[in-house]
Amino acid sequence: MLESLLRDTSVKIFQAGGADSPVVTKRRSRMCVGVKASHKHLVPGGIVLSSSGSGATYFMEPRDAVKLNNTEVKLSGDERAEELAVLGLLTSRIADSRTKIRHLMGKILELDLACARGSYALWINGVRPAFSDRDSSSESDPSGAYSVFIEGIRHPLLLEQSLGIAEESPVPSMPVPLDMHVKNDTRIVVISGPNTGGKTATMKTLGLASLMSKAGMFFPAKGRPRLPWFDQVLADIGDHQSLENSLSTFSGNISRLRKIAQVVSTDSLVLIDEIGSGTDPSEGVSLSTSILKYLASRLNLAVVTTHYADLSRLKAVDDRFENAAMEFCLETLKPTYRVLWGSTGNSNALSIAKSIGFDQKVLDRAQEWVEKLLPDKQKERQGLLYGSLLDERNLLESQANEVASVLSEVEDLYNEIRLEADELDNRVAALKARESQKVQQELKSVKSQMDLLIKNFEVQLKNSKLEQYNSVMRKAEAATASLAAAHQPTEFAVSDDENKSLYVPQIGDKVYVEGLGGGSMATVVEILSEDGSCMVQYGKIKVRAKNNKMKLAQRDAKETSASSSAQGKGSRAQKRSAAGTAQTGSVSFAPAVQTSRNTVDLRGMRVGEASHELEMAIDGCRAYQVLFVVHGMGTGAVKECALGVLRSHPRVVRIEDESPLNYGCTVAYIE
DSSP states (O other): OHHHHHHHHHHHHHHTTSOSSOOEEEETTEEEEEEEGGGGGGSTTOEEEEEOTTSSEEEEEOTTHHHHHHHHHHHHHHHHHHHHHHHHHHHHHHHHTHHHHHHHHHHHHHHHHHHHHHHHHHHHTOBOOEEOOTTOOOSSSGGGGEEEEEEEEOOHHHHHHHHHHHTTOSSOOOOOOEEEEEETTOOEEEEEOOTTSSHHHHHHHHHHHHHHHHTTOOBSOEEEEEEOOOSEEEEEOSOOOBTTTTBOHHHHHHHHHHHHHHHOOTTEEEEESSTTOSSOHHHHHHHHHHHHHHHHTTOSEEEEEOSOHHHHGGGGTOTTEEEEEEEEETTTTEEEEEEEETOOOOOOHHHHHHHTTOOHHHHHHHHHHHHHTSGGGHHHHHHHHHHHHHHHHHHHHHHHHHHHHHHHHHHHHHHHHHHHHHHHHHHHHHHHHHHHHHHHHHHHHHHHHHHHHHHHHHHHHHHSOGGGHHHHHHHHHHHHHHHHHHTOOOOOOOOHHHHHHHOOOOTTOEEEETTSOTTOEEEEEEEEGGGTEEEEEETTEEEEEEGGGEEEEEOOHHHHHHHHHHTTSOHHHHHHHHHHHHHHTSSOOOOOOOOSTTEEEOTTOOHHHHHHHHHHHHHTSOTTEEEEEEOOOTTSHHHHHHHHHHHHOTTEEEEEOOBTTBTTEEEEEEO
16 A cells, blocks of 8 residues: 555656655665655655755655654564564574584584594595504514504605696606504614615604504505504604794703603603714713603604614614614615615715715815724724814813903903993083073073063053053064073973972863973873873874973963862763863864764664664764764654653863754754
8 A cells, every 4th residue: 555655646746746766665674755855846745864965855755655664663662572572582493402402513513523633544545543552463464563654655744735736737756655554563663774765754753643543544655554543643854943042953852852751651652763872972872762761661653863873783782662764775875765775875976966966076075084084093083083172172261361351451441331321420410400590590580581571562552552552562572482492492302200290280271292392382181091191282283292201381270270179069060171172262173074984864764773873972082072973853752752761971171062064953062
């Protein structure tokens, strides 16, 4: 019925020339028709709900449609209430099934994780590992004599990179597969070999395989891999040097080994890279041997990498040790990344240096030193080392004497500078006293000159005629300006300690602010107690200044008495006192220019909604801001509500009622 009524009305308006086309629309949740502002009379008794941006078109609700619109609004509200009731019923049912839903989410998570593990296994073509027991061995199974039996395993991360490249390149570079065979009675595996030969990568591959198997994941290998169930995987890999904790490379590694020895158990896997490095080789070998023998009886398996040949010889005296070496091709001078179990490898440092293009003369000299350091020349080597140590000690002693001499000179210079500093403080204090006395004398002189100037001005003013008044005024102004220029302060400095303890800013104070010019006064307009600063106004500019950067120049006696009396009347009286100060002009408000940020539009709202919106707008205003409240006319209910809120709100200092320039709008000044 409403749509039919409005359609007929819009057609009549169009036929009468009141609109370019029949328009039926909705404004403020009420159906209405569009009509030109000049043809408003075509809708007698209609209510203007809104207008176009240009104001040429009104959207009016015909008188006959008011009752139907009210019915439509009521039915829409009933519909929303029913929807909320249904949603509340469904929500309560979900809340009753909270335990079941959480259980279902847990099962979904388990299923998702299982599917992810399966997808990853298919992607890397992984196999399912089995967990071995050192105490059980089968003669029919060749892998039963090994606690770790893995063939053709590839490092998972390196394989992922190769598989990612394979999607773009038909011939990807796959990582070299590794074979790992550790017997049941082996506790320590010492891997030796050249640098960049794959020792650390082999050790990390075993650690990742153990962690992946514990997580129920397949890893890229061949056949039926077997390895123990390790309760912990403890690793010391990389350089743990720390300047913050005063740790060198060696001390950082030793600290990590100490922690590993404290928490290791009989089912743990320990991975140590370059054990005993970073110190004297003889002491490093001794310490490494002692640590490995200590760990051999307290863990399941440990894999260590080293360049010390003495550690590889431990297998001959202790059955719990096993050796492994990384293969190195002497023809190509490149590592093959294959593990040779039961063998020991050389570092091949000179060969690797040659392969990367090092100077051959340097390599030849290094080879000569290698031959000199053979066991039959150890005594000669010790003699050379002893002689070099004696030379170095003598050099250090001479340097220490020089440093002691320099230190003595520095101490004498320090004492001399300290005496000069003490004398300087005394001279500064005396200079301040003289300057203060000089300023007092200048103030007295200026005061006497000003009194004489005022007296002469009054005498000349009494004796002068009306036509001479302007001449007398100009002379007085010139004399005053000359006197002010002669005594203009050049700089203003504030003592932080003195000002912080003495001055407490108040709204309306006239203060000197450091950085705004020596003789320029600013006015305190807002107190920011949370960070020990306040807002001051300097002309048309507002700036933030700290309390210790300000000095009181003038405080109104009326304001001071009002402020002190307001302290006994509660916080509301204090706010009204500040508001009164703002009204008198000691504190300036923001310019009364209407913008989108300082305007709140209440038109079309109900009384309760308009009251809530206006209070939120007032609370969101900054201090000393002007707020434009657009309430319109209509029935006047929203206007009365807005005026009531503005008159009762504690932050509203004063209001300006609507005027011909602000029709339907009230201006409020917020403190």
